[in-house]
Amino acid sequence: MTLVRFISADGSSTREVEGAPGERLLDLAQADGQPLEGTCEGQMACSTCHVIVAAEDFSKLPQASEAEEDMLDLASGATRHSRLACQIWLTEALDSLTVRIPAEVRNMQRR
Numbered sequence: 001m002t003l004v005r006f007i008s009a010d011g012s013s014t015r016e017v018e019g020a021p022g023e024r025l026l027d028l029a030q031a032d033g034q035p036l037e038g039t040c041e042g043q044m045a046c047s048t049c050h051v052i053v054a055a056e057d058f059s060k061l062p063q064a065s066e067a068e069e070d071m072l073d074l075a076s077g078a079t080r081h082s083r084l085a086c087q088i089w090l091t092e093a094l095d096s097l098t099v100r101i102p103a104e105v106r107n108m109q110r111r
């Protein structure tokens, strides 16, 4: 199991949930009520599932694809530890993962 920690945008609250290998971070976040729209349902077309991965966890994840990188370029408030939650699957090897919800979520599809 992976212990996933969600930190709210303003840093004031933290939620910890457990996820099984094969589970997608976006699904886990939504099940927990995190404010990630995930409008395009993983098509890498909206960036509303943007999260900021804790620096110490970032290298534990497989590298982002070029398509994901391109989408992150459009995400507001993106940092170099940004990822799309729809592109992160939990694995056996991943014991913990901390991500922060970005301050501003903008849906590219609605523009």
Ligand code: FES
Pocket (backbone or CB within 6 Å): 026, 037, 038, 039, 040, 041, 042, 043, 044, 045, 046, 047, 048, 049, 050, 071, 084, 085, 086, 087
């Ligand atoms: Fe749209 Fe992840 S759900 S990019």
